Amino acid sequence: MIGAVEAIRVKGLSYSYSDGTKALEDIDLTINEGEKVVVVGPNGAGKTTFFLHLNGTIKNPGGDVWVFGKKISDLKIEERIHQVGVVFQDPDDQLFMPTVFDDVAFGPVNMGLDEKEVEMRVHKALSKVGLEDFEEKVPHNLSYGQKKRVALAAVLSMEPRVLVLDEPTANLDPKSRADFINLIIDLNEIDGITTIIAMHDVNALPALADRVYVLNKRVVAEGSPREIFSDWSLLKENSLEAPDVFKLFKVLNCFGYSSDDLPLSFDEAVEILTRTIEGTEGHIHLHIHEHTHKEISDVMNSYNHHRNGKE
Amino acid sequence: MIGAVEAIRVKGLSYSYSDGTKALEDIDLTINEGEKVVVVGPNGAGKTTFFLHLNGTIKNPGGDVWVFGKKISDLKIEERIHQVGVVFQDPDDQLFMPTVFDDVAFGPVNMGLDEKEVEMRVHKALSKVGLEDFEEKVPHNLSYGQKKRVALAAVLSMEPRVLVLDEPTANLDPKSRADFINLIIDLNEIDGITTIIAMHDVNALPALADRVYVLNKRVVAEGSPREIFSDWSLLKENSLEAPDVFKLFKVLNCFGYSSDDLPLSFDEAVEILTRTIEGTEGHIHLHIHEHTHKEISDVMNSYNHHRNGKE
Amino acid sequence: MEYPEIDAYASMDSPIHRFDPRAKIVSFTLLIFSFVFVNEIRIALLGFLFSFLILLISRLPLAFALKRIRMVFFFLFPLLLVMPLTVEGREVLNITGISVSFDGLIFASLIIIRALAAVTLALIMLATTRFDITIKALYALKVPGTLVQMLMFTYRYIFVITDEFSRMWESMECKGFRLKANYHGLSIFGNILGMIIIKSYDRTRRVYESMVAKGYSGKPNTLVHLHMSTKDYVLSTCMVGIAIFVHVYQLMFTV
Amino acid sequence: MHISDGVLSFPVIIAGWAIALLLNAVILWRCKCRHDMAEEIPKISIMTGAFFVASLVHVSIGPTSVHLLLTGLLGVVLGIMAFPAMLVGLTLQAFLFQHGGITTIGINNVMMGVPALLAYWLFRYGYSKGFNPSALGTFCGALGMILSGIFLALMLITTGEQFTEIAYAVVVAHVPVMIIEGIITGSVVTFVMKVRPELLPLEREV
Numbered sequence A, B: 001m002i003g004a005v006e007a008i009r010v011k012g013l014s015y016s017y018s019d020g021t022k023a024l025e026d027i028d029l030t031i032n033e034g035e036k037v038v039v040v041g042p043n044g045a046g047k048t049t050f051f052l053h054l055n056g057t058i059k060n061p062g063g064d065v066w067v068f069g070k071k072i073s074d075l076k077i078e079e080r081i082h083q084v085g086v087v088f089q090d091p092d093d094q095l096f097m098p099t100v101f102d103d104v105a106f107g108p109v110n111m112g113l114d115e116k117e118v119e120m121r122v123h124k125a126l127s128k129v130g131l132e133d134f135e136e137k138v139p140h141n142l143s144y145g146q147k148k149r150v151a152l153a154a155v156l157s158m159e160p161r162v163l164v165l166d167e168p169t170a171n172l173d174p175k176s177r178a179d180f181i182n183l184i185i186d187l188n189e190i191d192g193i194t195t196i197i198a199m200h201d202v203n204a205l206p207a208l209a210d211r212v213y214v215l216n217k218r219v220v221a222e223g224s225p226r227e228i229f230s231d232w233s234l235l236k237e238n239s240l241e242a243p244d245v246f247k248l249f250k251v252l253n254c255f256g257y258s259s260d261d262l263p264l265s266f267d268e269a270v271e272i273l274t275r276t277i278e279g280t281e282g283h284i285h286l287h288i289h290e291h292t293h294k295e296i297s298d299v300m301n302s303y304n305h306h307r308n309g310k311e
Numbered sequence C: 001m002e003y004p005e006i007d008a009y010a011s012m013d014s015p016i017h018r019f020d021p022r023a024k025i026v027s028f029t030l031l032i033f034s035f036v037f038v039n040e041i042r043i044a045l046l047g048f049l050f051s052f053l054i055l056l057i058s059r060l061p062l063a064f065a066l067k068r069i070r071m072v073f074f075f076l077f078p079l080l081l082v083m084p085l086t087v088e089g090r091e092v093l094n095i096t097g098i099s100v101s102f103d104g105l106i107f108a109s110l111i112i113i114r115a116l117a118a119v120t121l122a123l124i125m126l127a128t129t130r131f132d133i134t135i136k137a138l139y140a141l142k143v144p145g146t147l148v149q150m151l152m153f154t155y156r157y158i159f160v161i162t163d164e165f166s167r168m169w170e171s172m173e174c175k176g177f178r179l180k181a182n183y184h185g186l187s188i189f190g191n192i193l194g195m196i197i198i199k200s201y202d203r204t205r206r207v208y209e210s211m212v213a214k215g216y217s218g219k220p221n222t223l224v225h226l227h228m229s230t231k232d233y234v235l236s237t238c239m240v241g242i243a244i245f246v247h248v249y250q251l252m253f254t255v
Numbered sequence D: 001m002h003i004s005d006g007v008l009s010f011p012v013i014i015a016g017w018a019i020a021l022l023l024n025a026v027i028l029w030r031c032k033c034r035h036d037m038a039e040e041i042p043k044i045s046i047m048t049g050a051f052f053v054a055s056l057v058h059v060s061i062g063p064t065s066v067h068l069l070l071t072g073l074l075g076v077v078l079g080i081m082a083f084p085a086m087l088v089g090l091t092l093q094a095f096l097f098q099h100g101g102i103t104t105i106g107i108n109n110v111m112m113g114v115p116a117l118l119a120y121w122l123f124r125y126g127y128s129k130g131f132n133p134s135a136l137g138t139f140c141g142a143l144g145m146i147l148s149g150i151f152l153a154l155m156l157i158t159t160g161e162q163f164t165e166i167a168y169a170v171v172v173a174h175v176p177v178m179i180i181e182g183i184i185t186g187s188v189v190t191f192v193m194k195v196r197p198e199l200l201p202l203e204r205e206v
Ligand SMILES: Nc1ncnc2c1ncn2[C@@H]1O[C@H](COP(=O)(O)OP(=O)(O)OP(=O)(O)O)[C@@H](O)[C@H]1O
Pocket: A017, A018, A019, A021, A022, A023, A041, A042, A043, A044, A045, A046, A047, A048, A049, A050, B144
């Protein structure tokens, strides 16, 4: 993208915890304004640690993070939290005020805004997450999905330009998960907020990523979701998997369905199928020839690497 | 199954928490020895509450639970924990001893076994979960996936005949998740342990379920995974979703792929595809006829109910 | 926030590391009590040197040990400044009418030396045994089971709660909060603390449930394998001997 | 403010141990009669863990920083079980962080545990008389702290007259901390009353 604004730039970032655990090594990356980026990597890969650098919670003289062209260490707190908002995984860790209103107002109050402005922001943030009438509720008594929304609203009220989310879909039931994903997509597409997300849920990943970084202490790979999921040895080395739909189309390819577009999600699959079938004058042949079985077992072996010995 | 032994039988079980929250209403169900059963339902449906009844943690005079034909309230503690072992969601709640060895030995010691036997069981349980050399480790130095395994080992060491797991795959990276699922399947298939699992992860569900109960305070439905996932209005009412692969084959059906066997997982999909194509003398036609678009949009609407307004 | 990792070097090897944990607890505790009640500064100094000698024998990294020992020094250091002025006694110096007394100086030094000896011994005792084994040794020493279990579970959950607390703290800092000693800051801190208390309280129920699921009935449930060897008997006899000797010697000395 | 090893005299230390052990024994015995110990043990342990962690926080006042004791709060939240909880907490603090001392665990337990008990009784009494819980919390938090300070001063004076001036200084030094703990305890009580009132032992006896 020519002329795109650099939202986040990280250069040669390394970090070790005080007990000696090396969490990050020489991270280099650039994220442009308006992008949706997902960071994946196994448990303990340093994703959360990395996110703590993005808003300056970890102060690290050994590496530099620029936010919209300014060094994060030079930004004042109020400026910084206006640029980058981080939503952590466990909503209970983020809701510590007696009411939903207070929790959502917490950030704006710390930014020194006046009362009117604070109230306006709280209403706006709560309506974004669909919890307009919850202001007076006690966060502790909400359902898990609702708590996650309040935690998000509490960051949205600071109106950050970059939104960082650590495992947004964990522990949610399927409906709440789908709702939450849509909410994030809307924030990105409608409000133009740059989103950076860490997650393990590969089936939800494609909807949330224009670009994927694979992190395992260092940046192991970078690319579109399609590129990342096509590289099965990369997946294997980093304890990852490809979405089921993607794997299935790999198999369909073996059966003679030929399309270079491999879909990553159910919706995309339907669209691609329709397009392909229409493009081939209304029909597709699936058939078995002599190499098919071999090809299929190759695909299975590459992608089901975590199930070795089970087939 | 004729002549099957009833592992768990529950009759007319209702429960309210002391603050008045109605968590369970009139639950009736029977689970046979050797079955793999999954309980699904939205957040707050009462799954965890139900599980607390299965091993007598909640003492409830208002409902009856029989374990292998005996009323649970009549069983002595040592007998009871030998019959049913429950692994809860958060491993930190279950690893309360200073070392892994102590945690895994906790149950056997309470059962009054002698030292030799306790040690043998600890070794056996740890080797089942693949953590042979971890005996002297301290829980806070383990990764999340490892903690989950230790929590499982701590229950396996009591050698229960029924294993109850609350959200075993939550928060795990894809590899750990796949490993954990395989471990559970092995315990069921090789060791013959009856498994009862609560989870939100529909893509992993088919591998872990012979039969599914949908719980939402009461038992809303019961059936094979295929039956449950075919009933989209049931799914919708209970905040559930069908696995992506299953939905995709519904769509393929619209394109003229005709098979009544809809696969639920990637592996099954490959197997069914191969079988179907071989059965039709080596090929399948996918084509678009006049009703196709309508049919597809019907499928999409029924199954993507949680994404309304997004398409 | 740091984990309280007192036993980071417990897997090293030294005669002190090999000392039976029960014997270690008994003899070190006696030594501590003995050195703490010495009234004669020279004997106190000998006690401190003896403690330091054991520290050297234990091969614990000095940086690790000193970092913890010096805390006591900082804590008691003000005594050294205050007591020479407040305690009456032989005057060594007179600065513009304020008399600095020798007795005060000696007395403050005595307190600090005794404290240093005690903390050094306590540190060695804890740092040379894995903490879980120390707790089991307490149980083997017939300390009431209820207390031992409370120590054990509290120790375990300190780590869990520390993590939880750090995460909450991080998320507050992300929203621009800094703890200052003003009303707003403290009452927000009260909220976090309240949240920690509520979360811990909810956890107590879940932990109890999972304990009951494993047949817990309130009794301690660990296997303890500890064997006293001849060396352990000799070593503990020596230490107990020194602990007693110090006071006998002091009695004779002062008479 | 914990007392370190080496400061107090032998009789004071021994008296401390005697009172501490006796009170603990009585409280645990009473608890055993009224409740299921199997349920109480994990409860006290985890709550003690929470207070332990909270007391590691340093609040800076001017050039120095103080770490919190939370004596009054412990009493208000845990009731009489605050006393054994304090014993466990102090033991771990002495062993893990070298705060306080080994020989002084007993006396420290008395010095902070008795104010905690008083704070608890006062809180319950005040609540039953219809006082505002937040204000009561603030008062009990402050009271717990200043009582600890006064006890400490008394103990120093009992040990020897050399400590008289220091004892006064100790009481004065406790005043700012008293205010801090009062505010914190008050806001914790407000928070808990709003979010999870059943957690405070107001109606039931512990
Ligand atoms: N406060 C800490 N002190 C010491 N080590 C830590 C701390 N926090 C994390 N670590 C370690 O740093 C490494 C990176 O941890 P991090 O939490 O960033 O991983 P992650 O990628 O977020 O993992 P997950 O997917 O499980 O959330 C891990 O090895 C972890 O054990």
